[in-house]
Amino acid sequence: xxxxxxxxxxxxxxxxxxxxxxxxxxxxxxxxxxxxxxxxxxxxxxxxxxxxxxxxxxxxxxxxxxxxxxxxxxxxxxxxxxxxxxxxxxxxxxxxxxxxxxxxxxxxxxxxxxxxxxxxxxxxxxxxxxxxxxxxxxxxxxxxxxxxxxxxxxxxxxxxxxxxxxxxxxxxxxxxxxxxxxxxxxxxxxxxxxxxxxxxxxxxxxxxxxxxxxxxxxxxxxxxxxxxxxxxxxxxxxxxxxxxxxxxxxxxxxxxxxxxxxxxxxxxxxxxxxxxxxxxxxxxxxxxxxxxxxxxxxxxxxxxxxxxxxxxxxxxxxxxxxxxxxxxxxxxxxxxxxxxxxxxxxxxxxxxxxxxxxxxxxxxxxxxxxxxxxxxxxxxxxxxxxxxxxxxxxxxxxxxxxxxxxxxxxxxxxxxxxxxxxxxxxxxxxxxxxxxxxxxxxxxxxxxxxxxxxxxxxxxxxxxxxxxxxxxxxxxxxxxxxxxxxxxxxxxxxxxxxxxxxxxxxxxxxxxxxxxxxxxxxxxxxxxxxxxxxxx
Amino acid sequence: xxxxxxxxxxxxxxxxxxxxxxxxxxxxxxxxxxxxxxxxxxxxxxxxxxxxxxxxxxxxxxxxxxxxxxxxxxxxxxxxxxxxxxxxxxxxxxxxxxxxxxxxxxxxxxxxxxx
Numbered sequence: 001x002x003x004x005x006x007x008x009x010x011x012x013x014x015x016x017x018x019x020x021x022x023x024x025x026x027x028x029x030x031x032x033x034x035x036x037x038x039x040x041x042x043x044x045x046x047x048x049x050x051x052x053x054x055x056x057x058x059x060x061x062x063x064x065x066x067x068x069x070x071x072x073x074x075x076x077x078x079x080x081x082x083x084x085x086x087x088x089x090x091x092x093x094x095x096x097x098x099x100x101x102x103x104x105x106x107x108x109x110x111x112x113x114x115x116x117x118x119x120x121x122x123x124x125x126x127x128x129x130x131x132x133x134x135x136x137x138x139x140x141x142x143x144x145x146x147x148x149x150x151x152x153x154x155x156x157x158x159x160x161x162x163x164x165x166x167x168x169x170x171x172x173x174x175x176x177x178x179x180x181x182x183x184x185x186x187x188x189x190x191x192x193x194x195x196x197x198x199x200x201x202x203x204x205x206x207x208x209x210x211x212x213x214x215x216x217x218x219x220x221x222x223x224x225x226x227x228x229x230x231x232x233x234x235x236x237x238x239x240x241x242x243x244x245x246x247x248x249x250x251x252x253x254x255x256x257x258x259x260x261x262x263x264x265x266x267x268x269x270x271x272x273x274x275x276x277x278x279x280x281x282x283x284x285x286x287x288x289x290x291x292x293x294x295x296x297x298x299x300x301x302x303x304x305x306x307x308x309x310x311x312x313x314x315x316x317x318x319x320x321x322x323x324x325x326x327x328x329x330x331x332x333x334x335x336x337x338x339x340x341x342x343x344x345x346x347x348x349x350x351x352x353x354x355x356x357x358x359x360x361x362x363x364x365x366x367x368x369x370x371x372x373x374x375x376x377x378x379x380x381x382x383x384x385x386x387x388x389x390x391x392x393x394x395x396x397x398x399x400x401x402x403x404x405x406x407x408x409x410x411x412x413x414x415x416x417x418x419x420x421x422x423x424x425x426x427x428x429x430x431x432x433x434x435x436x437x438x439x440x441x442x443x444x445x446x447x448x449x450x451x452x453x454x455x456x457x458x459x460x461x462x463x464x465x466x467x468x469x470x471x472x473x474x475x476x477x478x479x480x481x482x483x484x485x486x487x488x489x490x491x492x493x494x495x496x497x498x499x500x501x502x503x504x505x506x507x508x509x510x511x512x513x514x515x516x517x518x519x520x521x522x523x524x525x526x527x528x529x530x531x532x533x534x535x536x
Numbered sequence: 537x538x539x540x541x542x543x544x545x546x547x548x549x550x551x552x553x554x555x556x557x558x559x560x561x562x563x564x565x566x567x568x569x570x571x572x573x574x575x576x577x578x579x580x581x582x583x584x585x586x587x588x589x590x591x592x593x594x595x596x597x598x599x600x601x602x603x604x605x606x607x608x609x610x611x612x613x614x615x616x617x618x619x620x621x622x623x624x625x626x627x628x629x630x631x632x633x634x635x636x637x638x639x640x641x642x643x644x645x646x647x648x649x650x651x
Contacts, residue, residue: 031606158602161631162595168630172623196594201561220559220592222540254562254596 012128013135019047020135027143033057036147037068037112040140047136048129052098052117054078060109068112072097075115082113088137090130100125104137106144112137166197166265170272177280181287184217186280191219191248194273198235198266200250201259204228208245227251235262237274241281248274300332300360307333307363310370316340318348318413320465320536324504326512328475328528335362336473336527337369341377348413349377352471352531353406354425356446361402365448368397369404383408383421387444387456391423394448403448407440407471411463416535418461418469423447426474429496433466437497468507469533470496475526479515482522487515504532545571551582551647557589564590565600572604581613584646588619598631605636614638616646 023043030036037055045051054075056065061084067076074097081093082103089103102114116133119125125133173193180186187205195203202223206216218225228234231251238247250270252259307329315323325338335355342348353369355362372393376386387406394404405425409418422428424446427439442459463469472492479487495514501507508530515528541558552575558564572583583604587593593601601615608615615637620628628634640646 031610035610158595158599158631162598165595165627165630168626169623172626192592196559196561196592199561199594199596201563220540220561254594256562256596256599 009128009131013131016047016132020139023047023136024139024143027139028146030143030147033144033147034068036140036143040136040143041069044133044136047132048125049120050116050118051120054098054115054117056113058084058111058113061111065113072115072117078115079113084111090134090137092125100130100133102133102137104141106141108148112140112144166269169193169197170269170276173273174276177276178283180280181284183281183284186284187246187277188217188219190273190277191217194248194250194270195219197269198250198262199254200262200266201231201252201254202228203251204249206247206249208247209243214244231259233259233261235266235270237267237270239274239278241278242285246274246277297332303360303363304329304332307366310366311338312340316342316348318411320413321411322502322504322534322536323350323532324508325531326508326529328512328524329358330475330524330527331358333360333363334358334527335366336475336529337366338471338529338531339370339373340531341373343377343380343410345380346413348411349373350409350411350469350471350531350533351407352425352428352473352529353404353447354473354475354527354529355404356402358527361399365394365398365402365404368394369406369447373408383410383419383458384456387421387423387447388453391447391449391454391456392451395451398448403446405446405473407443409440409461409469409471411533416463416465416467418463419458420461421456421458423456424449426472426477429470429472429493430461430463431468431470431496431500433464435497437493463533463535465535467535468496468500469531471531471533473527473529475524475528476511476515476530478526479519479528480522480525481519487518491518502534504534507532541567543567543571545575547575547580548643548647550580551584551650552580553584553586553643553646555586555589560587560590560593560597560601562594562596565597569600569603572607576607576611576613581608581611582647582650583608583613583615584618584640584643585615586618586643587621587624590624591621593624593627595631598627598633601633601637602631605633609636614650616640616649618642618646 026039026043027036030039037057041053041055045053052071054070054072055068056079057068058065065079078098078101081101085103086105088105091101093099093101098115098117100116104112177186177189191203191205202218202220204216204218204225207214216225218228228249228251233252234249236247236249238245248270253262253266311327312325315325327336327338335358337353339351340348351373355365372390376389406423407425407428409420411418420440420442422441422443427441430438430440442457444454444456477487477489477492495511499507499510541564543557544555546553554568554571556568605615617637617639620639638649640649
């Protein structure tokens with residue numbers, strides 16, 4: 001059964017329900033603790049006729065009290081009267097300074113402290129006043145919880161959005177880094193992004209060769225590397241790339257309340273950036289390598305084109321003779337050479353040569369030989385003398401392991417006389433009309449092998465009507481099939497003896513076909529060069 | 537830790553234009569909010585943040601900008617960003633800053649948006 005007093009209180013409180021509801025609406029809108037406290041004071045002031053209201057806030061039991069709303073400047077001296085406890089207290093004080101002191105513990109470990117001075121009407125606080133104060137304190141507590149929940153929600157949204165920013169930035173940085181071909185810019189970008197996405201206050205990237213710093217950059221510009229390296233909180237990531245050590249140090253993770261330790265996400269982000277930089281550097285290296293390879297291929301192709309120009313593009317017409325030749329290099333540039341040079345006295349020089357080795361060094365020696373021949377043949381000196389001079393030149397122009405096997409036959413078309421020298425080359429084959437095979441070996445050692453004045457002995461022969469001359473390089477007898485068997489001198493000589501077409505060109509075509517049949521799909525390992533002459 | 541952040545402020549009638557230079561992190565963000573508060577407490581409600589001199593912002597820096605935006609929303613004011621680096625613009629979009637603040641291409645356009 002309720003007493004008359006209680007009924008009176010209930011009826012008075014009922015009249016204030018709307019004001020409580022309106023008060024909560026106002027309190028719940030606050031966007032800061034200060035605003036919450038200020039609004040609470042306004043509401044309470046209007047409800048219990050008091051202006052001397054002083055509200056304080058304490059973040060935790062060890063922190064200092066903060067002024068939220070202070071009417072009486074001396075009120076902060078009253079704080080010593082507030083004993084910190086986990087329990088709510090509303091204590092009436094018969095003091096001049098204040099009449100009521102309140103401690104409101106909040107469920108996140110913080111506190112509100114409130115001191116109420118005299119009422120405006122001079123009366124003391126009634127039981128109803130105390131109940132109204134308690135109701136408003138309950139509303140303050142509820143509004144504070146709502147405010148904290150909103151703050152947490154905002155922090156969560158902020159944190160989730162920040163994760164999206166981090167992921168997005170990782171992707172974007174990866175793309176941006178891959179477009180950069182300047183290593184310094186690439187590392188600057190990665191360092192900037194690592195610092196900003198981990199909230200580091202600064203970062204330092206150093207490149208070491210053994211223990212010597214070759215290069216370093218810091219972000220933000222103006223940061224002191226020594227301060228970074230002696231900072232309280234650090235994370236580091238080290239990668240090694242092509243003999244150099246790349247070390248990134250991030251210093252002092254920022255927060256609104258000071259520096260804090262880096263977390264696992266920061267480690268993951270730094271690792272991801274380091275991997276991106278490593279991949280970008282590897283890609284840049286491979287890209288450069290590909291460009292260089294392409295450039296070398298282009299140069300080789302050009303060298304091949306130049307070399308082709310050293311070989312005859314058309315056989316000269318030699319009255320009473322039929323002549324054909326071929327050169328199939330195994331690489332872009334080869335070491336084989338053949339040429340037919342018309343001399344001023346109506347004679348023709350038939351030349352075939354093979355430089356030891358292949359590729360660019362061999363092709364350079366071929367060029368030297370071609371130039372020598374053009375010059376010396378015009379001088380109409382004896383072949384043995386010419387061979388000596390060329391030998392000396394090639395010896396000087398080439399490394400010790402490079403030499404040229406060389407055969408030259410100077411033909412007098414009218415008589416069929418052949419002036420020959422064979423400098424270490426495969427024997428040239430001469431097939432007489434009666435199918436008798438002769439091998440021309442006359443000469444000396446290969447050109448460029450020694451420069452000791454060794455003689456090159458020539459030989460004089462005669463090619464008669466119906467005779468056939470076959471000049472070739474070792475690429476023919478040494479052509480290999482997949483069982484690593486050689487085409488062989490025997491098979492070549494047999495072919496030469498048995499296949500005697502009317503046209504030189506037909507012989508060349510047929511022997512190349514025969515070699516292809518023999519080798520099948522086995523890649524050509526050496527240059528193939530041949531000259532074939534028929535005296536009609 | 538010493539960094540290179542700096543700012544320069546101009547007032548154009550009732551608008552305040554804050555120009556930033558350097559990394560907006562805790563230090564940079566605090567400097568911006570301090571500068572902003574000085575004018576905001578004096579009743580100025582329209583702010584332009586010119587980020588032409590800023591290429592990098594971290595999330596702590598963004599939290600200061602959000603604080604500015606919230607204070608301006610409470611006082612029926614407005615913040616307009618100009619000269620945003622594409623990376624920063626994307627970051628602000630993801631962080632939701634443009635739900636409560638605007639962006640413009642120049643100071644003039646920003647000032648016109650206040651009228």
